[in-house]
Amino acid sequence: MRTDSISENSTDGPGSSPAFPRHEQTFPELTPHEIARMRRFGELRSYRSGEMLFETGKPGPGMFVVLSGHVAITQRDGLGNVTPVIDQGPGQFLAEIGQLSGRVALVDGHAEGDVETLLIPPEQLRALLVAEADLGERLMRALILRRVNLIQGGVGGPVLIGAHTLGDMARLQNFLGRNGHPYHLLDPATDKDAADLVARYAASRADLPLVVCPDGTVLRNPTESEIAYAIGMIGDQDHDKLYDVAVVGSGPAGLATAVYAASEGLSVAVFDARAFGGQAGASARIENYLGFPTGISGMALAGRAYNQAQKFGAQMLIPVSVRSLDCSRDDGALALSTDCGQLMRARSVVVASGARYRRPDIANLASFEGRGVWYWASPIEARLCADQEVALVGGGNSAGQAAVFLSSHARKVYMVIRGGGLGASMSRYLIERIEATPNIELLFNTEVVGLDGGEEGSLERVRWRSRLGGDESAVEIRNLFLFVGADPATDWLDGCGVMVDRGGFVVTGAQCDTGEGRPVSALETSVPGVFAVGDVRSGSVKRVGGAIGEGAQVVAALHGYLDDAAKPAV
Template identity: 60%
Template structure:
């Protein structure tokens, strides 16, 4: 079979999109999957249906084809032994975007999503080749619209523009058809007879038809949004999937924390809508905001971050001391989490124009993507704003529009815009700068949308009105923090979140802070366990680089917060009488009796023994030695060890608060054995950090010895 041509920019990379793995590669992958057999013609994957994961072929061939809701099926490629089936959707278990059928008898290694992620981390060089292929395949699907819904409606219709923006910003393929061009699009309108407000029609891959759906409705129909309740108690829940939030997610998940990211619209935030970022370190030719944040989005999924987009947070609920925080979503669901990171950013300010809402999405826009640029071809547009985002958008639109008028309230751009952008705007023959000017009125109709814009020159009071169908607003920034109202998180006068030293003393005079026994961390808010980063944080520098830096820096504070919370929980737990506690058996070890404490970080015990715990009965360990630093309670005791835990994979020994979940989850990525055993005298349990299950009354393993083989006391870092 001769493979059909790929899009021109991908044809030269065909060998990277569809690599052939050798016998050694296949052997390395065996432990991550299960061998299955398929009959001739049997379906391995169906577009729009959940996929079991990635298929690695050892015998036979599989034909891949792309299909849409209109019934079209187009061959993509036929793969054989040594090749694998899958794209980035398989990292998170989302529905397949293509059909796959066996050609003859097929034998394949099926690697489920969580084991695929483990493979990518454990086998770095092999994982790099697989990851590159998965990403390139998604790029190919995006460029052809394969596997996604079909939008049927007028190109400038507000509903179509809105849904196109949602799908493109979330990296999901789609096709858009104009019924005015006739053909199948016109036939669909005749068949369903939608009213104007019901456009566009959305034909999903399974053939179902939606009429101008909400983004959340479409996301559920496509399998992009998790269904049902959030059963997991997360270590970290990040609200906002912009650069700051994605940075936190990547670093936290890569260090073993269980992370959920919520965003009400799309990943990328304001930066994701930027046409080109040229002053971000490491990209000398520049990079689009969408490309930069899409890489972070895929990277987060590689490390196991769970994404719920679109999912809007209604409120934050504070629980009793020792209990998890709770986020209430607008759809009625609840997320329980040990820490919250506020990365919800800021939104562009809406000017005080009486009829602004009438034209939003129908001529008035707050971002400039290729979708909006397409509508501006050969026309005159107006853009309002004097910051970097405004400058980047103006340069981008100038490549499509006949003329771009940039209205700026200030007297000069240098105070608010990077010099390279100022120079580029001044050099463009299609860009006209209009200083000390603001928009005062809009005119148009419901049927035709925006038709004219009036603005006023502030020093002279002179007003002008021009026929303009497209107005782009990039002015100011209002914090997206209204969901924090009433929860105890202190805001500044503008609504941005106060953190660290900016809190002062008054917000900290609470029982919650007294229970922690510490001061807030740099990015921590007035509510223990709730942090704020990026544009939502008071006095932060509103730049992509700063947001990413804060997102990575807060992870160390999250670990410290979880450690502090676990220590506070132990201090508050009931303890046996001092007379029943064991006496020290070594000058550098202070033993302490058990009191039925929960495993580290307050994880909940479950009765069923998971497969990881079943193997502990046969595990052998050597005499233990300390491998890391202890918790605050250890430090208070002059450096003596109090609480000891051993990793049953490598023998690492550390304090119970020395990030055991991070350490064990790293091993889970590599060996699927994420178990920690307690060596604290009087305690006898092992804990699986992946399955959240407990095994009590562990048999004494041959070769174990009490924790007395220390050569020196622990010292504070």
């Protein structure tokens, strides 16, 4: 991948401030009494006319409460365009959810005339949200709604340039969307500026999509990690800090651990190689989770937990992949080696790395991944399937949820199932819904045996065979969804002493033979101070509710271990 820069001779772009849904909740006006309660958490800062309070792509200093004057919020997209977003005056505050952890600003803010503010840095902002519960609720809701509006309006973040049918375009959209980061799309077929950039920077189709960062840097078909570092998604990593808890994986189990541990005063760092939410985050709708009678999407559930974890001070390091765990250091700390080439130290580790999507044994499968073969079904993929016939492989709850979701977009959904029924692997309510959906066709005792592509390398045809009669069919299908289970993501534990079972899942509790004669708590592994929760744990129920329960349960065990470790040796 190569990078270049576009000059930033920014000029005011057309348009006016967008209309914000739920405006009063998104931009509440604070009373003098509320501002007085907030003063102990911040310090006074003054700015002259035209001076920047915060700048796109640079770490934000925290939340500003405007005491006098006005601040103009504008969007700068990296293409040289500046667009007004909104003006904020006395009694209003400037921040969005990213400022809970000091992430980079997604918009610019400059003083219109002289401005006096109260600046509340991220650490003090988190303290304010906890200490002032009623006020904190209003502030937290506004911070979340502002990020939602930025995402929905395509304000802030990078510009993705390429045809919407590109597999790599869907890959990057999914990555940014699942991490709650705004972005903007331009199609070179309809936008002249986009076409000019493609002509200038994309020497071949492999260079697409182009990604233009807010600072003008152009990336050619970047990896997820490359775009994350370029746009400042990953916050500063304190390599010298000894955390109380390092959580590896930010699915439901890891997020629950982070929320409960951080809320009880433990210092927490959370690592994930791709996005928060894990496999559950890709679920179109979860209808059997306690407290949500109308259902909730996996992304919405995970997003709430992600914001909660930040509210209580957990450091979210996403996407940062953990390569190995060293449990033999002389200083007694557990050390995690990351793909950044750095070591992060913790007094305890919670393994919540879940599982990786299983890839069936189909020739040339890898060549179609991201070009018609998908392991999740989000609105991005659903748009690619509009009025088409699609195929979906799998018979579990995730497959059922995806089939129902896709049926509202695709002309027809072929559901390919190796077994002779769904009763043993799928909830009854989903089976009934699938059977009642006219454009879902169930193909039992059937398996996919081949994939064929076109000249551009995208999937064009899927071949499947009956496991009973051997009859083979070939259907013109451009999108194939695979939900055939997952394998535990435990390779990074090799050599550290943590026991796994024959399937590679982490062994915990009474099954562990530590050889030390000490009692082992239900979620502790064979290595003292290392615990496992959620799908990665041997014997877990592989359900969202169970994973969240284990994530909460492990915190008591963490307290017990950390307290014992802090006691002086007798």
